[in-house]
Amino acid sequence: MFLLPLLILCDLQVLKSMVQSPFPTNFLFGTASSSYQFEGAYLSDGKGLNNWDVYTHKPGNIIDGSNGDVAVDHYHLYPEDINLMASLGVNSYRFSISWARILPRKLGDVNLDSINFYNKLTDGLLHKGIQPFVTLTHFDIPQELEEKYGGWLSPKSQEEFGYFAEIVLSSSEIGSEREPFVAAHNIILAHAAAVQIYRTKYQKEQEGSIGIVLHAAWFEPISNSTPDKLAAERAQTFFLNWFLDPIIFRKYPAEMKEILGSILPDFSSNDREILKNGLDFIGINQYTSFYVQDCISSICEPGPGVTKTEGYYRQSSHKDGMHIGEPANK
Numbered sequence: 001m002f003l004l005p006l007l008i009l010c011d012l013q014v015l016k017s018m019v020q021s022p023f024p025t026n027f028l029f030g031t032a033s034s035s036y037q038f039e040g041a042y043l044s045d046g047k048g049l050n051n052w053d054v055y056t057h058k059p060g061n062i063i064d065g066s067n068g069d070v071a072v073d074h075y076h077l078y079p080e081d082i083n084l085m086a087s088l089g090v091n092s093y094r095f096s097i098s099w100a101r102i103l104p105r106k107l108g109d110v111n112l113d114s115i116n117f118y119n120k121l122t123d124g125l126l127h128k129g130i131q132p133f134v135t136l137t138h139f140d141i142p143q144e145l146e147e148k149y150g151g152w153l154s155p156k157s158q159e160e161f162g163y164f165a166e167i168v169l170s171s172s173e174i175g176s177e178r179e180p181f182v183a184a185h186n187i188i189l190a191h192a193a194a195v196q197i198y199r200t201k202y203q204k205e206q207e208g209s210i211g212i213v214l215h216a217a218w219f220e221p222i223s224n225s226t227p228d229k230l231a232a233e234r235a236q237t238f239f240l241n242w243f244l245d246p247i248i249f250r251k252y253p254a255e256m257k258e259i260l261g262s263i264l265p266d267f268s269s270n271d272r273e274i275l276k277n278g279l280d281f282i283g284i285n286q287y288t289s290f291y292v293q294d295c296i297s298s299i300c301e302p303g304p305g306v307t308k309t310e311g312y313y314r315q316s317s318h319k320d321g322m323h324i325g326e327p328a329n330k
Helices: 012-019 051-057 074-088 112-127 143-149 156-171 175-206 226-249 254-263 269-275
Strands: 030-032 092-096 131-135 211-221 281-294 313-316
Touching: 051 143, 074 112, 112 131, 112 156, 112 254, 143 156, 175 226, 175 254, 175 269, 211 226, 226 254, 226 281, 226 313
Parallel strands: 030 092, 092 131, 211 281
Antiparallel strands: 281 313
């Protein structure tokens, strides 16, 4: 049996009554879905079979012969779904995680593509001010466990679910995501320490200057659309301003903080005091330029820049089959 998602359309009078409603300001109005009924992509990116995949494919089990192989294709269309939720004014979304997508095989590796999907879904919701609520499983279980143990009929299911839960909960904070920002943070503070030493001990006597030389690139929007123009600015923020803003303004760019949250380290009051020493010049090593496509309001193919930690943009040296400039290897 399938539960079809309901879309409630409110006219202006209903919306006005909601504004004047007795609900507290922190009350959550939301939508909900379950992975099997919503995601589709039933074998995409390494997903394993679950009990519903097998059950619905057996003739006679579903009256009209339908299944969730495609459903509403939330797996591929989630950015559009998020925009739709935002346009409706909801501020929460409850979704479930496909166990068989995370762990396609009992003894196999974690499916990192699925981790990436749920992370992007969660980040996209938060970016639109929508609070995510996660259900670990919504009546679906990997078919392998169904066949091996009888699914929930076996006490071994407790251990299996605990393993699955641990993976999901720990994947929300993947350490490797933070490492580049920790390294950059230390580089920035090391620069500040060198500036402080020169300023206090040697500059007056030597009458020299001290500054920093940064690797730079130029980013051109691939179209005249506002999202692509903003993406080009965001690319520059994640590439150059990432290092330059702390040295000049003693803080990371606001957009980086908004997107990265706790992944980005904080400057202590002592760090900010050291960063006060500033610099005398800025050097730029300009190497190349790229076209940039927005990956927040549109779906991007895999490529450089598309992930959260890179800034949600896709960079390319080509547009309409043409290089942005003379290739260096010719």
